[in-house]
Amino acid sequence: MERPLTVLRVSLHHPTPGSATFAYVPPQLEHDTSPLLVGRGPDAHLRLQLPRLSRQHLSLEPYLEKGGARLAFSLKALSRKGSVWVNGLTLRFLEQVPLRAVNRVAFSGIQMVVRIEGGTSLEAFVCCFHLSPSPLIYRLHAEETDERESVPQEQPPPGSGQ
Template identity: 50%
Template sequence: MEEQVSVLNISLHHPEQERNGVFSEVPAQLQQDLSPIVFGRGADCTVRLQHQQVSRRHLQLEPYLEKGDLHLRFSLKNLSRKSSMTVNGTQLWYLHQVPLSGATRVLLEPGIHMLINLEPGISSKELTCRFHLSQSPLITWLKPEESKD
């Protein structure tokens, strides 16, 4: 029986992505083992983002298994010392991490939007990332004065 591979569907947006080539080195699809997926400007990153405000190692998606569960899960960790990021509306500072659940919305300080959706699988050896570049913003949060009680 063939194992079902976990798939991370990652949509990306930056307001000037056509002009500045911020996603020029992002592949359409990435197959890899269960090593962490590192995003940043550095040559050693799994996914390279070409923006001067992106750290050499900016964020990490780390696969893991919980005891007694066959489905692969992921956590997101901020690797940037100089900037925080917003994950589902909550600030995430250097070396803090959160588990991914459902649709996870990530906003990096240079204005990069990420929308991460996980299709869980049971593979203990590999995973797939599919990248989509969006022309439209992916994240909108209500400002405090717009919230309805």
């Protein structure tokens, strides 16, 4: 009897309309328990076409918590030239943070929300990708910039309630 896979529901947004940023994003990707690489390189499992993005920018890393019966995940920053913002924390090269049930991530102008729906399989997981035409994050609680250039964060429009 097969065990249900953990599902990562990943919503992605980039502010450039009609860009080719998400040209290589599949609707769904089943993956073993090795790190899932995100970047612009040919070896990235989730390829995003942005010149400021590193070939391997970050990874989603499944692991089994001590005494746990389900996969847990962490996010690890792999870029030497840019940072990754996760749930209010700014990660630099090789820093990582455990993920919660719902996670807000920003890097190189991309906004990403990762929702984890736990399954019981310890051998694989599946990512379901959704491309959002609307911004996913309105207020960053930590600075999300690339080290080479500082980009001021936009404030939400007045009356948006955010």
